[in-house]
Amino acid sequence: MSSTGVESRAQAEPFYLTTAIDYTNGDPHFGHAYEKVTADAIARYQRLRGREVALVLGADEHSYNVARAAREAGLEPKAYCDRMAERFRATWDRLGITYTDFMQTSDPRHEAAVRTFVQRIYDNGHVYRSTYRGLYCRSCEAFYTERDLVDGRCPWHDEPVETVEEPNWFFRLSAFRDRLRQHLLDHPGFVEPESRRNEVLSLLQAGLEDLSISRAHQSWGVRVPWDESQVVYVWFDALITYVSAIGFGWDEARFRRLWPARLHLIGKDITRFHAVVWPAMLWAAGLALPEKVFVHGFWYCNGQRFSKSLGNVIDPHDLVAVYGRDGARHYLVAETPFGQDGNFTDESIRKRVTSDLANDLGNLLHRTTRMIERYRDGRVPDPGPGRAGETELARLAERVRDAYEAAMEELRLHDAVGEVMRLVRRANKAIDEWAPWALARDPAKAGELDRALYALAETLRLAALLLSPVLVDGSPEIWRQLGIAGEDPPPFRWEDAAWGRLAPGTAIRRGLPVYPRLDPATTRQLAPVRTQSGRPAEAAPAGGGAERPAAPADGAHVSYDDFARLDLRVGLVLAAEAVAGSEKLLRLRVKVGEEIRQIVAGIREQYRPEELPGRRVVVVANLAPRRIFGIESQGMLLAAEGGGRLALVVPERDVDDGSRVK
RNA sequence: GGCGGCGUAGCUCAGUUGGUCAGAGCAUGCGGUUCAUACCCGCAGUGUCGGUGGUUCGAAUCCACCCGCCGCUACCA
Numbered sequence: 156m157s158s159t160g161v162e163s164r165a166q167a168e169p170f171y172l173t174t175a176i177d178y179t180n181g182d183p184h185f186g187h188a189y190e191k192v193t194a195d196a197i198a199r200y201q202r203l204r205g206r207e208v209a210l211v212l213g214a215d216e217h218s219y220n221v222a223r224a225a226r227e228a229g230l231e232p233k234a235y236c237d238r239m240a241e242r243f244r245a246t247w248d249r250l251g252i253t254y255t256d257f258m259q260t261s262d263p264r265h266e267a268a269v270r271t272f273v274q275r276i277y278d279n280g281h282v283y284r285s286t287y288r289g290l291y292c293r294s295c296e297a298f299y300t301e302r303d304l305v306d307g308r309c310p311w312h313d314e315p316v317e318t319v320e321e322p323n324w325f326f327r328l329s330a331f332r333d334r335l336r337q338h339l340l341d342h343p344g345f346v347e348p349e350s351r352r353n354e355v356l357s358l359l360q361a362g363l364e365d366l367s368i369s370r371a372h373q374s375w376g377v378r379v380p381w382d383e384s385q386v387v388y389v390w391f392d393a394l395i396t397y398v399s400a401i402g403f404g405w406d407e408a409r410f411r412r413l414w415p416a417r418l419h420l421i422g423k424d425i426t427r428f429h430a431v432v433w434p435a436m437l438w439a440a441g442l443a444l445p446e447k448v449f450v451h452g453f454w455y456c457n458g459q460r461f462s463k464s465l466g467n468v469i470d471p472h473d474l475v476a477v478y479g480r481d482g483a484r485h486y487l488v489a490e491t492p493f494g495q496d497g498n499f500t501d502e503s504i505r506k507r508v509t510s511d512l513a514n515d516l517g518n519l520l521h522r523t524t525r526m527i528e529r530y531r532d533g534r535v536p537d538p539g540p541g542r543a544g545e546t547e548l549a550r551l552a553e554r555v556r557d558a559y560e561a562a563m564e565e566l567r568l569h570d571a572v573g574e575v576m577r578l579v580r581r582a583n584k585a586i587d588e589w590a591p592w593a594l595a596r597d598p599a600k601a602g603e604l605d606r607a608l609y610a611l612a613e614t615l616r617l618a619a620l621l622l623s624p625v626l627v628d629g630s631p632e633i634w635r636q637l638g639i640a641g642e643d644p645p646p647f648r649w650e651d652a653a654w655g656r657l658a659p660g661t662a663i664r665r666g667l668p669v670y671p672r673l674d675p676a677t678t679r680q681l682a683p684v685r686t687q688s689g690r691p692a693e694a695a696p697a698g699g700g701a702e703r704p705a706a707p708a709d710g711a712h713v714s715y716d717d718f719a720r721l722d723l724r725v726g727l728v729l730a731a732e733a734v735a736g737s738e739k740l741l742r743l744r745v746k747v748g749e750e751i752r753q754i755v756a757g758i759r760e761q762y763r764p765e766e767l768p769g770r771r772v773v774v775v776a777n778l779a780p781r782r783i784f785g786i787e788s789q790g791m792l793l794a795a796e797g798g799g800r801l802a803l804v805v806p807e808r809d810v811d812d813g814s815r816v817k
Numbered sequence: 818g819g820c821g822g823c824g825u826a827g828c829u830c831a832g833u834u835g836g837u838c839a840g841a842g843c844a845u846g847c848g849g850u851u852c853a854u855a856c857c858c859g860c861a862g863u864g865u866c867g868g869u870g871g872u873u874c875g876a877a878u879c880c881a882c883c884c885g886c887c888g889c890u891a892c893c894a
Contacts (some may be wrong), residue, residue: 518856795894
């Protein structure tokens, strides 16, 4: 698998990968950084393999939120976008992301590409005119879904929205269902991980609806070429970045060389657009499909979502400031299997960086260079003819290289790094076994000592090379300290990932530890554990007297505390109406103290809408809002069910609405 | 409710097609070493491999049912 045959073809083919393009109505955060770092590690690995790599990043700007943020900042949209794009690029530069292109959707080249693209699918007969119905806010000049609304009102203006119909252009997405399904069956690797692919398949099973791809009444966006009164729907616009960034519509030669992409890296929230809509778009435009859509996981923070209201967002710049560029990158790649969710904690990153980079890798370099200095006058000894490959370390190194290669090709980034760390740990152990300090005292063991020191230096050279896609600062530094001649920074090449390439006689240049241990006393906490109120948790009181022991929770009982988490309230039904198109659902407006909630309840078979207003009910007031039948339900009614009948639970005598139910 | 997935040492997880599969890393305890960044190395562990049945000479690994968790989806108490 390592170095023959198939290679020549692969090397000739460029490797084009993309990350999601980001909304730039706020600064880049941890999740953005994760995606870019993993993409960059893949890109650097492919370059290591000698392939031409295009790594595209970008900014998704034609959304209403961006236009609004611009207005709030007092800037023209384009000026605002350009400024934000700079902030994003600065962050990616800080993280060492080696992107080749950064496409803003407001870039004239992109806008031209979008027009070319949609014109093409129009000419190919995949677009038709129909009516779009949606909820429209006049102030925003934008449509919203039921899910976006807050209390049925515009999330930005707190104004009622109105149902508006407008003529739009529709894309025949449904026509591609069977073909897409077949493609997924024929190409198991088209969507990964497999669980995501299964989701897409079941989605297709459920059926597809055509997609409105234009909007009237909007000025911020790309004009539909054959209908200047409309702009292209923002998602359609955004996806086209993947081709516009590499020249579609403005540099055909480059586009033809790089397309189709080998990999789209995305988060799990946008799977549908990339695994369903995008392939259909490409087919409609007569273009080839990308080889793979890889869905990475989300990061949590102390088990909770990153969110501004919790105050636990992490600025990538802080991550770099505290843990270093390599520390941040290593943590992001090595901590969690690629494709799974991760959980950021200050403790986990400190441990990961300290044990892997400082204690294992950094210290191995330090002790190795120190011994070469001390025992061999600072020159890498000659292991002697034919002996270098005989040591266990040498054999392991080549096995690790092959396992690393397999892992990287399959995007098991975390396994790939883990393999190299295994080698590093084995080298540390080998030092103990060989005890070079003992060999040094016995002139008869000079050959053994030579071989030992050579093997250690060579292991470090290889480990640094294999880790170079992640440890972008440390890998070159390790080579520098090993005294490897050549360009600085070194052009890491896969051909050098073979045992024995380190030239005997090389003068090492020991330096300061590449990865100093973090000082726990001064390491800044990036994500202190917080209480639900958003305040940092109090430290446990000394003496421990005030600790409240958790009630035992056997299978049959919940603790009182668990029960107390429910906020049950008396509510007064103000209005009730049947949910159109539904048999069982009623949409209620319920007054609970000061607030009025919209609650969807499945009680229509037992209660007629007109008999409900004025009645008191019991409401679960702190239930997370859910969308039911397209309508947000902000709570739940308590009802008893039995004998096929449903009975609302009501207070036995009159109490004020808003009263607590215990 | 439907579909998919998961439940293995304190924690995070590996465990291809059933037979050294009961493991790794981290954390803990004890010991060793000195080349080293209070580092590294060794030893010790604990596990009813979610539960119950079944197939088999033999199952963490296959089947059934049950419990719990997660994802997508759904006319949701």
